[in-house]
Amino acid sequence: xxxxxxxxxxxxxxxxxxxxxxxxxxxxxxxxxxxxxxxxxxxxxxxxxxxxxxxxxxxxxxxxxxxxxxxxxxxxxxxxxxxxxxxxxxxxxxxxxxxxxxxxxxx
Numbered sequence: 637x638x639x640x641x642x643x644x645x646x647x648x649x650x651x652x653x654x655x656x657x658x659x660x661x662x663x664x665x666x667x668x669x670x671x672x673x674x675x676x677x678x679x680x681x682x683x684x685x686x687x688x689x690x691x692x693x694x695x696x697x698x699x700x701x702x703x704x705x706x707x708x709x710x711x712x713x714x715x716x717x718x719x720x721x722x723x724x725x726x727x728x729x730x731x732x733x734x735x736x737x738x739x740x741x742x743x
Contacts, residue, residue: 638675638706639684647671651697670741672734673703702734 637647651669659666671692673685689699707728726732 637671637673637688639673639677639680639688644688648691648695648697652695655695655697668741669697671697671699673699675706676703677706700734700737702730702737704730704734 637644651671654666655669658664659669676685692699705728
């Protein structure tokens with residue numbers, strides 16, 4: 637998710653529908669639904685993120701601690717999902733932290 641009003645509205649509506657109509661079904665294999673901040677602009681005010689996180693908390697949508705920054709440099713680096721990106725290019729992307737957090741959640 638990104639801290640854009642239109643993106644947030646559509647994402648939250650989608651997440652609520654998934655949570656209420658798919659996760660609750662007996663045949664569903666989904667164990668959880670977690671929100672991930674993406675395209676985080678370091679210049680934006682943190683109050684905006686706090687307000688959105690309060691809304692997600694009310695909706696019982698957990699938010700991952702790790703965020704992915706909005707950096708133009710990474711747009712060309714991560715074009716391939718088949719081959720891993722070079723370690724030097726991953727620096728500053730928070731992908732290593734995200735993977736560690738996901739591993740902890742999945743244990």
